Amino acid sequence: MAALSDSVRTLAGVGEKRAQALEKLGLRTLGDFLTYFPRDYEDRTVFYDTVSAPVGERVCIAATVGSEPTAARLRASLTVTRFRVFDGRGVMDMVLFNRPYAAKQLKKGEQYVFFGKVELYGSRRSMLLQAFEPLPEGSEPEGRLLPLYPLTQGVTRGMVESGVRAALACPGAEEEHLPPEALCRHGLLPRGQALREIHFPASMDEALRARRRMIFEELFTFSCALEKLKTRERRGSIAPFARVEPEEFFRLLPFAPTGAQRRAVEQIYADMCSGFRLRRLLQGDVGSGKTAVAAAAAYLTVKNGRQAVIMAPTEVLARQHYRTLSAMLEPAGISCALLCASLTAAQRREARAAAESGAAQVICGTHSLIQSDVVFKNAALFVVDEQHRFGVRQRAALGEKGDGHLLVMSATPIPRTLTLIIYGDLDVSVLDEAPPGRRTVKTFAVPEEKRRGMFGFIEEEAARGGQTYIICPMIEDDGGETERRAVTEYAESLRRACPRLRVGMMHGRLRPAEKKGVMDAFAAGELDVLVSTTVVEVGVDVPQATVMAVEDAQFFGLSQLHQLRGRVGRGERQSYCFLLYDGRSGAARERLAALCRSSSGFEIAEADLALRGPGDFFGSRQHGLPQFRAADLATDIALLSTAREAAQEYLERDPELDAVPALRAAVENALKDAEMLN
Numbered sequence: 001m002a003a004l005s006d007s008v009r010t011l012a013g014v015g016e017k018r019a020q021a022l023e024k025l026g027l028r029t030l031g032d033f034l035t036y037f038p039r040d041y042e043d044r045t046v047f048y049d050t051v052s053a054p055v056g057e058r059v060c061i062a063a064t065v066g067s068e069p070t071a072a073r074l075r076a077s078l079t080v081t082r083f084r085v086f087d088g089r090g091v092m093d094m095v096l097f098n099r100p101y102a103a104k105q106l107k108k109g110e111q112y113v114f115f116g117k118v119e120l121y122g123s124r125r126s127m128l129l130q131a132f133e134p135l136p137e138g139s140e141p142e143g144r145l146l147p148l149y150p151l152t153q154g155v156t157r158g159m160v161e162s163g164v165r166a167a168l169a170c171p172g173a174e175e176e177h178l179p180p181e182a183l184c185r186h187g188l189l190p191r192g193q194a195l196r197e198i199h200f201p202a203s204m205d206e207a208l209r210a211r212r213r214m215i216f217e218e219l220f221t222f223s224c225a226l227e228k229l230k231t232r233e234r235r236g237s238i239a240p241f242a243r244v245e246p247e248e249f250f251r252l253l254p255f256a257p258t259g260a261q262r263r264a265v266e267q268i269y270a271d272m273c274s275g276f277r278l279r280r281l282l283q284g285d286v287g288s289g290k291t292a293v294a295a296a297a298a299y300l301t302v303k304n305g306r307q308a309v310i311m312a313p314t315e316v317l318a319r320q321h322y323r324t325l326s327a328m329l330e331p332a333g334i335s336c337a338l339l340c341a342s343l344t345a346a347q348r349r350e351a352r353a354a355a356e357s358g359a360a361q362v363i364c365g366t367h368s369l370i371q372s373d374v375v376f377k378n379a380a381l382f383v384v385d386e387q388h389r390f391g392v393r394q395r396a397a398l399g400e401k402g403d404g405h406l407l408v409m410s411a412t413p414i415p416r417t418l419t420l421i422i423y424g425d426l427d428v429s430v431l432d433e434a435p436p437g438r439r440t441v442k443t444f445a446v447p448e449e450k451r452r453g454m455f456g457f458i459e460e461e462a463a464r465g466g467q468t469y470i471i472c473p474m475i476e477d478d479g480g481e482t483e484r485r486a487v488t489e490y491a492e493s494l495r496r497a498c499p500r501l502r503v504g505m506m507h508g509r510l511r512p513a514e515k516k517g518v519m520d521a522f523a524a525g526e527l528d529v530l531v532s533t534t535v536v537e538v539g540v541d542v543p544q545a546t547v548m549a550v551e552d553a554q555f556f557g558l559s560q561l562h563q564l565r566g567r568v569g570r571g572e573r574q575s576y577c578f579l580l581y582d583g584r585s586g587a588a589r590e591r592l593a594a595l596c597r598s599s600s601g602f603e604i605a606e607a608d609l610a611l612r613g614p615g616d617f618f619g620s621r622q623h624g625l626p627q628f629r630a631a632d633l634a635t636d637i638a639l640l641s642t643a644r645e646a647a648q649e650y651l652e653r654d655p656e657l658d659a660v661p662a663l664r665a666a667v668e669n670a671l672k673d674a675e676m677l678n
């Protein structure tokens with residue numbers, strides 16, 4: 001008897017080579033086939049006879065082969081096989097492209113079910129044949145919905161189908177993964193039935209019902225895993241911090257905190273003094289003042305005799321954090337250090353030593369902070385900035401650098417539903433209030449013919465002391481060379497067009513020290529324009545920058561554009577954002593209009609999600625979206641909230657999932673599985 005844990009090689013006809021091909025699809029054992037769901041179905045339930053088959057439709061016909069199939073080679077890559085079939089009503093011509101071997105299986109005089117598209121040649125009906133199956137003498141033709149699976153080279157639909165059938169016949173294939181009360185409450189099919197019907201449905205309705213059940217199971221399992229992760233990370237002994245009044249820290253700031261900043265700091269302090277680990281997402285639009293909140297958390301940490309570590313995604317940003325935090329905290333006698341790749345070897349050694357000895361109490365840096373040769377004396381707070389790119393698993397790995405609190409800061413406003421998925425293991429604080437005096441950035445979609453005018457405006461701004469970022473057209477990533485060329489050429493032509501402008505350049509080919517040089521010059525007002533690729537995307541703070549111009553804006557996501565726009569409007573002066581686009585594209589203009597209308601990152605994020613779907617929303621999978629098998633984030637988001645509530649409710653009653661062993665195993669797998677938690 002076959003078992004779900006058997007290798008795919010136990011299937012008839014599957015050897016080394018096919019096993020490798022199946023492995024590419026994630027199919028290693030028979031059990032893997034159970035949840036390898038069809039991406040769609042082909043309706044083969046509609047039967048006609050040779051005379052009534054409607055032209056243009058894809059239908060089934062039960063008929064007998066009446067002429068020997070003959071194959072002809074039309075071109076090197078094109079063969080066509082023709083033959084004639086008949087039934088009780090008449091005859092029809094069959095046309096089969098590029099499958100001479102398949103055609104050889106057809107025997108004159110035998111009956112088959114033919115499936116394909118009916119076409120009219122002159123007055124004759126023929127069928128563009130897609131598939132056929134023998135119809136044994138005396139049996140009735142039976143229609144079905146044919147499951148269509150995602151395939152790869154060397155794997156046919158039939159192979160997957162026989163794998164699925166073998167798996168469904170194994171003992172344990174029907175074991176329930178959901179608690180009975182959830183099935184009942186949400187009107188879900190038992191698992192065995194759902195699996196049979198999702199693979200081999202009798203009707204589209206049946207398929208949909210089965211799919212809904214499997215989506216629910218997937219999201220329920222995912223939610224359980226997140227909840228488990230949340231409690232696991234949070235649990236364990238961590239000494240509660242002694243409380244310090246937030247006011248004590250606020251007095252160090254050159255400004256009064258906003259209400260939102262106060263609330264976030266209060267939540268963070270409460271967590272850190274609770275004896276549980278802080279695991280929180282601080283979400284706030286660009287410019288909402290997340291840095292001060294991070295500094296408040298660092299302050300409490302240092303006051304409790306522990307180190308705080310602030311990690312930024314880029315050198316530029318790490319340096320900026322270092323400057324800001326030093327300015328806020330050093331007056332209170334707190335020593336800060338910077339650790340990143342662009343330091344000299346001696347500086348780096350010194351910073352590492354200070355981190356290890358505890359001489360540095362707040363350490364800012366890039367990813368180099370979590371390298372293995374960096375040791376902290378007693379770090380108890382890790383702040384990760386701008387890391388919507390970080391997955392759940394990477395966050396978990398961060399914790400290994402020290403036993404401590406985690407604060408994740410994101411400037412990418414994410415629709416609430418997606419927050420649940422990506423940050424489901426974290427609590428959330430939102431900075432939904434801009435610091436006072438902030439003006440909205442005036443935003444314009446600029447077609448090509450108005451580019452000259454825009455350059456003129458940039459020159460005038462420069463004369464008034466306002467600086468400009470220009471984001472170059474996006475180009476393919478080839479290690480930075482085309483990027484360098486594009487930026488250089490753009491800067492050259494800008495210098496020719498506007499000789500008075502002092503133009504600097506920023507791109508991926510610059511060494512860290514060069515980047516720093518350019519950024520410093522821009523921040524010091526020695527450059528009027530910084531031509532750049534999207535490296536400046538993340539949180540650089542230059543208050544006198546008043547113009548952000550983005551070339552080829554139609555290629556960016558709205559949220560990304562919003563993020564870029566946040567680089568300006570940080571000072572007193574009115575700021576502007578110009579979105580250059582291909583003026584012929586009405587769709588582009590319409591999309592960009594959403595940005596011109598709204599200055600709320602959350603509104604824009606919702607619009608972006610609606611317009612492009614969640615896949616595009618984050619660009620690609622490394623952005624922390626889990627990979628689901630049944631669920632489609634574009635359409636099944638509503639079910640996520642339901643499944644999540646059900647999971648939370650269930651975990652309260654059965655925290656170890658003892659009552660449903662299959663669920664417990666699936667959750668444990670998810671916790672190990674990079675696909676699901678990313």
Ligand code: ADP
Binds near residue numbers: 258284288291
């Ligand atoms: P972000 O949330 O994008 O990281 P920052 O922390 O860099 O924002 O803050 C953006 C700017 O706003 C900084 O120049 C900072 O000094 C200023 N700022 C932050 N909070 C306030 C406040 N409550 N009042 C006035 N200015 C503030």
Ligand code: MG
Binds near residue numbers: 290291539
């Ligand atoms: Mg920031």
